[in-house]
Amino acid sequence: MRAVIFGASGLLGRPMMRAFADQQVSGTGLRRKSQRLITLDATSPGDVRDVLDRLRPDIVVNCVGERRPEVWAGAPARARRLNVAAARLIAQGAHDHGARLLHISSDYVFDGRNPAYRTDAPRNPVNAYGRWKRLAEDAVRSLCPEATILRLPVLYGRAEYATETNLTQIASQLSAGCDMELDDDCVRYPTHANEAAEVCRWIAGAQLQGRYLGSVCHWSAEQGFTKYEMVVMIARRFGLPAVHVRAGQADTAGGDRPVDCRLDCGDLRAALGWPAHRYRRFDEEFTQVVEPWLLSFRPVSAEGGR
Numbered sequence: 001m002r003a004v005i006f007g008a009s010g011l012l013g014r015p016m017m018r019a020f021a022d023q024q025v026s027g028t029g030l031r032r033k034s035q036r037l038i039t040l041d042a043t044s045p046g047d048v049r050d051v052l053d054r055l056r057p058d059i060v061v062n063c064v065g066e067r068r069p070e071v072w073a074g075a076p077a078r079a080r081r082l083n084v085a086a087a088r089l090i091a092q093g094a095h096d097h098g099a100r101l102l103h104i105s106s107d108y109v110f111d112g113r114n115p116a117y118r119t120d121a122p123r124n125p126v127n128a129y130g131r132w133k134r135l136a137e138d139a140v141r142s143l144c145p146e147a148t149i150l151r152l153p154v155l156y157g158r159a160e161y162a163t164e165t166n167l168t169q170i171a172s173q174l175s176a177g178c179d180m181e182l183d184d185d186c187v188r189y190p191t192h193a194n195e196a197a198e199v200c201r202w203i204a205g206a207q208l209q210g211r212y213l214g215s216v217c218h219w220s221a222e223q224g225f226t227k228y229e230m231v232v233m234i235a236r237r238f239g240l241p242a243v244h245v246r247a248g249q250a251d252t253a254g255g256d257r258p259v260d261c262r263l264d265c266g267d268l269r270a271a272l273g274w275p276a277h278r279y280r281r282f283d284e285e286f287t288q289v290v291e292p293w294l295l296s297f298r299p300v301s302a303e304g305g306r
């Protein structure tokens, strides 16, 4: 099996490359360069076509997107291109090359008012990101009807910089003693990126056996927390003071936030048949993810800063 992972330098793309390492896998990135990755612009029709012509994959996974509100709110046209135009080009390319496509979408296609959401629940996004993800899903479905769409909730995992994930960002702010008011309204289901990637690898294998074609799947961890609850957990686990942290309302920078987009993952869980110990629990996993970003725990770096 030859696989191409678009967006392989990102939070999900990195573990995706590891999950597909048993196959002949190639990954792409844009700004983050590495010898292991092909540099291309997924919003360029020529770049997408050229790489697919050259690599002739059996499976394509699209992890390109812009999901950080602080970025997409400031540059909505660019974010829309990454979330929608790139999805369109990759879907068209996968279809033209006869490759199976696994497209990554988001729980933000739902309005958060009526959880848990089954895969066929009506979509009603409340902000621009959710609307782009819905547009991307529709484009993928029309251009590559056999594509599988996987919706995921907020992800966490080994970060390359503190602001790469919500979790590592709030952990570093907590340890720096920043005055913070954090959303205590919206429930999130932080899911480990490694687990999401392993699920993708499983789905890709099923796609190549002719299963899950044209379907929508959901994957999510089960434990739900507000951002405020997460920061309190971090403070307790590491014995950090949290007097400078207050419970607040949903952060509306970048538009409304859905209150609770819990995904019903029953179908996929049953199909995977994984033993209970294989599922990653946030309360057991977050410690090692945030520890490198707690300023008071970090050794003084070579540059002399913290």
Ligand SMILES: NC(=O)c1ccc[n+]([C@@H]2O[C@H](COP(=O)([O-])OP(=O)(O)OC[C@H]3O[C@@H](n4cnc5c(N)ncnc54)[C@H](OP(=O)(O)O)[C@@H]3O)[C@@H](O)[C@H]2O)c1
Binding pocket: 006, 007, 008, 009, 010, 011, 012, 013, 028, 029, 030, 031, 032, 033, 040, 041, 042, 043, 062, 063, 064, 065, 066, 067, 082, 104, 105, 106, 107, 152, 153, 154, 155, 156
């Ligand atoms: N992270 C989450 O919490 C979360 C939750 C639900 C769904 N999702 C979805 O999952 C997917 C992956 O998210 P992620 O968190 O891994 O995103 P990410 O960390 O921001 O990574 C985005 C990837 O897209 C690449 N990219 C950006 N602009 C590009 C362009 N013009 N051409 C080619 N590649 C480009 C980036 O490459 P460079 O960095 O090298 O430029 C990077 O590899 C996205 O569709 C996202 O919407 C994410």
